[in-house]
Amino acid sequence: MDGLLTPVSVIRTEERKKGSQPTPIQELGTSAPEKTHPNSQQSFPSSPEDALDLLRNEPGYDPLIATLVFLARDQPQDPAAFNIRRPNPLSAQLVQVMVSEIVPNYWTLLKEDTSGHNTSGLSLLLSCFCSITGVNAILARLKALTQEIKSEPAGKGKRPDLSIKIGILLDLLCNVLAGDSCVLQVWRISSAGLDSRPRLRPLSQELLAIFGSGRIVSITAEAGIISGKQDIKGPAVDVWPADGLKYTKWLAQNIVKGQSPNSAQEQTKFFSDLFVKALRLGHPATLIKDVMSRLLLSEGADSQRFGLLLDSMPQMDQRKVLFSVLKVFSDEYLNRLGSCESEQSSAMIAACAGAIRSLVGTSETRRHYLIEWLTSSSGAGLGESVGIRRAVVAIVSQDKESIINVLEKSINQFGDQLYIKHSPILQQEAHAQILLLSAGYVSKISLIKLTIILRTSIWLNAISNRLAASHQRARFLGMVVGEALSGLVNKDDKKLDFHMDETKIGEGGWYKGLVEVFDQAGPMGSLLKPQVATPAKKPASKTPAKRPLARQGFIIEELSDEEADVAPYAKPDSDSEDSDDDATLVRRDKPRAPVYVRDLIGYLRDTESYDHQKLALMTAPTLIRRKANYGTEVAEHAEELASILVGLQDKFEVDNFDDLKLQGMIAIVVARPEAMGSWFSKTFFDGDYSVSQRASVLVVLGLSARELAGFETSEYAAAASFPSKALPEQIERLYISSGPPDDQLARGSSLKPLPANALDNMARSITSDILTPITVSAADAATGPDVLKLSTFTSRLDGTQQQSSRGNTKIKTKPRSRPRVRAIPNTTAQLLSTAFFSPLTARFQAALHSPTSRIRGIVFQPHLLALYLKTLALVLHAAGPSTLALPQMTAELWGLLLGTGVRAHAVGDIGVTQAVLFALLALLDVNENRMREVCQDMGKEVVETQEWVMGVFTGLRGGDGGGEEEQVKMLAAGVLVKLREDVEKYRLLMVGDLIGYG
Known part of the structure; x- marks a missing residue:
């Protein structure tokens, strides 16, 4: 009989008390079994396989919590022990089940769990996802749901459950990544037991691909846009990982947290590589500023941590970070000091110099990068104040050979003819300041060496080339530098003196005073900021809804005869605000206009x-x-x-x-x-x-x-x-005439x-004023390009009507005389040159040589490039022919227009082509009275421009009824007419300059 019965299950009961008899037979009822307590033996899985089976079989809330407790428990640092946060096939299955089944069903309940901080269901779930496997599973699920929404037919309605699931997963990802130690925890858990570099390298590459490649930003941004989070019930989710700027700041916090002097070499290398990766996410300045403020410029910060971060980087990335740090110092602290003539300026420069010294340390490579920053053709802080240059020169001057090297390179560059002719004037001013500062330090370190340098032919040729320059500002810098350096080595009777007031007072005196500057690296106390602890997670602020004001009750009381003599209030005057029929719409709390x-x-x-x-x-x-x-x-x-x-x-x-x-x-x-x-x-x-x-x-x-x-x-x-x-x-009517003057531009x-297209309309108006006399004269002489003979051309410019008969063009209406070019005072023209034109052109050339492709991509965006060129042309036209800096402005703008970058983007883009032609037309118009000098000094540019414009003219079809292409062709024709006139008139002057051209 024993073989006929097979036990299905074994139930072990507790041992009964003494004296009690065991019950051999137990009645089996049909009622439902009692609910298992979460702490009972049945609710706790005994192995990861049991946990996986339980999660797959739609567990209740209590068994789920028990399973999360089992999976998220602290494991000893034993590679053989199971840990869901370590990459392995079983943990991948567990995480996949949780992200696809458990999270969508239990997320709301888990968030409402109000138990202890470390034992709540939400904290246990987040602990299971804090790993490479967890983050990858969330991102993969988000991408799959996003693709599912995108693949739905257009005619059918969107499935609301997909949007809800995406919203839940986005909220889960935000909670998993929250805090400044997420990356460090993932690294420590994943690298436990991996003691060799070959085994850590694949792990490091995978983590860099997750956190440093922008994958999180792109996936979350696309999921947030496509899902339509407005359909999700409840409060909106702040998906901060989808914002590149916020994600960059989060990475900066995690990099700072993972960088410590006592960390292992592999960990330091990983966070250094993560820092390099994060620089390419589109916000390098923000990343460097946040990391530097926490590692270097905070109270109690250890500058050694930043040095370790730089030491583990490739050399080119060290150069990029160092140059960005210099820009941060300039923008945040030194630019507001202006010319740096106060005592406060010296203290701030000393503090910045101390911070730079702590970054450079004993590294010869980083010291070489500082020398390169000072002497490169596009360096020295273009457009920044002199404070950053003083701070860097103070650090370089600590080494005698380095500061002498800076002086020699600066003199060679300062006297180069091509540099004088083609470099922006802002760049030349910055390098002149470097030359004066370095000469002052060399005179204090080794006066004999400075004397020898000033007796060489390089120095004499530099001053001669400066004095022979066509630009007045270039000559001024040459005179100031010559007098300042000569005063360091020669006595009063032998030093160089040009006997000009502009080199002795005002700006000239300030330049010559730079040779007396002597800065030293000091403490960084004035730069330090209080260190603010970053919370693990900042809860979303909930603005309480405005409650309607309760209606105040009032009492109507009948007055007795004794109170009949009470004087009633007078009826108020009519108020315009009370004219509205609905009294509830009348507002008495309207803000007043600001007066400050x-x-x-x-x-x-x-x-x-x-x-x-x-x-x-x-x-x-x-x-x-x-x-x-x-x-x-x-x-x-x-x-x-x-x-x-x-x-x-x-x-x-x-x-x-x-x-x-x-x-x-x-x-x-x-x-x-x-x-x-x-x-x-x-x-x-x-x-x-x-x-x-x-x-x-x-x-x-x-x-x-x-x-x-x-x-x-x-x-x-x-x-x-x-x-x-x-x-x-x-009285004003007696002195101001109401009639319109003849010269509209003068008025x-x-x-x-x-x-929206204000600049385009202004450019079109200027073009019409310039081209109208050309078209009239061309029509009368029956010469010029064929486009100028069209009967509709002049009418489209200023409304005149023409009749053509067999090639003879007769104008019936009287042609409008061209308004004269307005001559403005030299002070205003000089202001437009120094404050508007030069900064725009100098920074454009600096952007062309920028190591980052982001700024080049912004500048060469077709719409911005066309608008930028039109802005330069309008500023040049506004400055007018009376500008003293007109030769330099002409050379800079003409060289910029003929640059390979601008002309390459003009090919195939009609808007950029039109902007280039308008800028050329403005150049020719402003330089109308000095075309002899232009053809003599810039003969190659004139001929090259003529050939390029001819190619543009022949490559356009035209005849599209006044369309954009025909307008550009007319503009090209006008430029060609003006260029041909000048080339024919000054052809002999250009022969010598054109030898070897082409």
Whole structure:
């Protein structure tokens, strides 16, 4: 009989008390079994395989928590012990089941678990996903769901469950990555037991591919956009990994956390490689700034940690990081010091020099990079103040051979003829400062060596080439440097003196004073920032909903006869705000217009108030212009106000938002042209802005230059004038004629509300004014390109009508005489040259030689490139023929237009081609009275331009009824006519310069 019965299961009961008899037979009922307690033996899996089976069979909440406790328990550092956070096939299966089945069903319940911090269901689940396998599983699932949504037919409705699942997975990923030690935990868990470098290398490469390649950003961004998170119930998820800037800051925190002096060599190498990878995610300046502020410029920071991070990098990446650190010091601390003549400036420069010294340390490679930064043709901090150059020279001067090397290279470069002719003037000014600073240090270290250098032919030729330069600013730098260095080695009767006041006072005196500067590296106390602990996870702020105000009750009381003499309130006067039929729409809390610039900034920063935003935008142009010359409000807050306006977004769809925003920025530039012109030029190239925001910066520079030159008059200028500056209306009529003057350009036109293509319209108007006389004369003489003989050409330019009969063109209406070019004072023209034109051209050339491809990709974006070239042409045209720096401006713009980068992008892009032709036309127009000098000095450029424009002209079809291509062909024809006239007139002057051309 024993063989007929097979036991199905064995139940072990507890041992009964003494004296109790065991029950041999137990009645089996049909009722449901009792719920197993989570802490009982049945709810706890005994092996990873049991846990996998339990998770696959749709467990209840309590068995799930028990399984998570088993999987997330702390394991000893034993490679043989199972750990779900280590890469292996079984852990991959477990994580895959959890991400596809458990998380979508239990995520809400797990987030509502209010048990202990380390024992809650959410913390246990996140612990299981904190690994390579976990992050990869989440990303793979997100990508699969995204592809599933994209593959759905267009006609059918979207499945809501897919959006909900993607939202849950995005929330899970944000929680897994939260904190500044996530990468460090993944590294430690994954590398446990791997003691050899060959075994750690594949692990390191996989981690770099996950965290440093931008995969997380791209997948989460696409999933967030396609899924349509607005359909998810509950509060919106802040998917910060989808934002490249936020993700870069998160990586910086994790890199700092993983970098310590006591860490193993493999760990230091991994985080150094992660730092290099993160530099290519699109926000290198933000990454370097955050890492440097935590490792170097925080209280209690150990500079050795940053040195270890640099030592593990490849040499080219060390160079890139070091140059970026110098830019951070310049932007954050030294640029605001200006010419650095105060005692506070010396202390700040010493602190920055101390920080640079701690970075360089004893590394000869990094010291060589500092010398390269000082002496390279595109280095020395183009557009930055002299403070950063003083700090770097102070560090290099600690080695005698290094500072002498800097001096010799600077002299060779300073006197090179090609450098003088083609380098931007801002670049030459920076290298002149390096030359003077290094000469001052060499004179203190070894005066004999400086004397020997100044007696060589290289120095004599440098001064001679400078004095023979065509550009006035280049000659000025040569005279200043010659007098300063001669004064270091010669006595009063033998030192060089040009007997010019401009080299002794003002800017010339400041330049000559650089040889007396002696900076030393000091403590970094003034640079240190309090260290702020980063929370593990910052909960999303929940703004409570506004509750409607409760209705206040009132009591109606009947007055007795004794109180009948109470005087009633008088009836109020009519109020325009009470005219609305609905009394609930009447507002009594309307904000008042700001009267101070600081209040204006507060209104602009209030992005949650429609009234504040609209009122600030409407008030900004008038308020800034009114405060420009009264007090220091605008001067103190100009950069802050400009940065807010550049990055301001139209959140409330305000009427005329773009126009009001542009007018506010134009008012800032007009109020502070010398400082803000350079600031906007720097912002266009260095700022982290979109294409439309960069385009607005160019529009502001172009329109501001026109207004400063007197070509335009803003409608806000009259409104900003104080009453004491304006005549009464009756008296004003006696002195100001109401009739239109003959010369419209001399009078100045009124700046109406600006359209989106304000610069294009202005360029088209200037083109029409320049080409109209050419077309009239060409039609009368029946010469020139065939396009100029078309009967419709002149009519499209200024409305004249023509009749053609067998090649003879007769103009029925009287041709309009070309308005004369407005001559403006030299002070304004010089301002446009130094504050607008030179910063734009110099930074463009620096961008061409930039080691990062990001800035080149931004600059050569077709729309921005065309707008940039038109802006330069408008600034040059606004400066006019009376500009002292016109030869240098002409050479810089002409060389930029003939550069391979610009002409290569003009091929196939009609907009860039039109911008190049317009810039050439503006060049020829402004230099109309000095074309002899142009043909003599730039003969090759003139002939090369003629050949290129002819190729453009013959390559365009035209005849498209006034389309864009025909307009460009007409523009090319006008340039060709002006070039041919000048080439024929000055052909003999160009013969000597053209020998060997082609």
